[in-house]
Amino acid sequence: MLSPERLDLPDYEYLAQRHVLTYMEDAVCQLLENKEDISQYGIARFFTEYFNSVCQGTHILFREFSFIQATPHNRASFLRAFWRCFRTVGKNGDLLTMKEYHCLLQLLCPDFPLELTQKAARIVLMDDAMDCLMSFSDFLLAFQIQFYYSEFLESVAAIYQDLLSGKNPNTVIVPTSSSGQHRQRPVLGESSMLEGVEASLFYQRLENLCDRHKYSCPPPALVKEVLSNVQRLTFYGFLVALSKHRGINQALGALPDKGDLMHDPAMDEELDRL
Numbered sequence: 001m002l003s004p005e006r007l008d009l010p011d012y013e014y015l016a017q018r019h020v021l022t023y024m025e026d027a028v029c030q031l032l033e034n035k036e037d038i039s040q041y042g043i044a045r046f047f048t049e050y051f052n053s054v055c056q057g058t059h060i061l062f063r064e065f066s067f068i069q070a071t072p073h074n075r076a077s078f079l080r081a082f083w084r085c086f087r088t089v090g091k092n093g094d095l096l097t098m099k100e101y102h103c104l105l106q107l108l109c110p111d112f113p114l115e116l117t118q119k120a121a122r123i124v125l126m127d128d129a130m131d132c133l134m135s136f137s138d139f140l141l142a143f144q145i146q147f148y149y150s151e152f153l154e155s156v157a158a159i160y161q162d163l164l165s166g167k168n169p170n171t172v173i174v175p176t177s178s179s180g181q182h183r184q185r186p187v188l189g190e191s192s193m194l195e196g197v198e199a200s201l202f203y204q205r206l207e208n209l210c211d212r213h214k215y216s217c218p219p220p221a222l223v224k225e226v227l228s229n230v231q232r233l234t235f236y237g238f239l240v241a242l243s244k245h246r247g248i249n250q251a252l253g254a255l256p257d258k259g260d261l262m263h264d265p266a267m268d269e270e271l272d273r274l
Contacts, residue, residue: 121142199228
């Protein structure tokens with residue numbers, strides 16, 4: 001059965017929304033790189049297995065960072081793979097440092113950028129030193145927000161800095177991380193970190209950003225809910241609230257609720273079978 005959004009969209013828009021061309025191009029590249037091996041069992045079987053892996057979310061394993069961040073489905077698949085592969089860290093109660101979590105990420109994506117891991121750790125650690133220990137669930141939920149909404153958060157950081165400095169620019173902020181490079185977040189003074197910005201004004205700017213943002217962003221209604229509970233907030237306070245918001249986690253759809261992060265019945269059954 002076709003999904004409701006499929007029925008409302010022309011074919012070309014639906015294909016673009018689902019990034020079908022991205023996967024076709026990648027499949028052809030994989031085909032050409034491994035044509036000698038593939039010729040033994042046929043092109044049709046290769047494409048069938050390739051797109052089955054895309055549907056199952058296993059197509060991102062051990063791939064380059066430029067590919068795993070290329071589509072929202074790839075990002076969600078990577079988050080799910082990281083959780084399923086390393087949830088035993090949390091199940092055992094182990095606490096790890098930022099560098100140790102980065103090593104785990106690199107097991108799935110060898111060129112995963114350290115800067116993204118650092119940004120995720122900063123959401124958890126706030127003012128603590130970057131070598132402090134973190135629980136798996138805290139890091140994973142912060143990493144989910146930072147990784148999946150990376151371009152959106154870059155724009156949010158710029159808006160926050162503008163509000164702190166009293167600016168109200170109407171310029172469009174264009175993220176650049178699609179090239180694999182991530183801008184450094186503005187360095188905020190201690191007083192700025194403590195005082196923050198007015199939540200209602202911050203939301204107005206974010207609402208406009210969500211309307212025009214071509215990358216993934218949290219549902220505006222949930223962002224409004226986060227900001228309606230406070231009068232002022234800091235940038236990292238906002239990120240912490242996003243990472244802990246159950247509705248945002250459910251809307252993203254990659255991970256179970258925090259209370260269920262240590263449970264994966266399908267994986268447990270498979271491990272027991274092995």
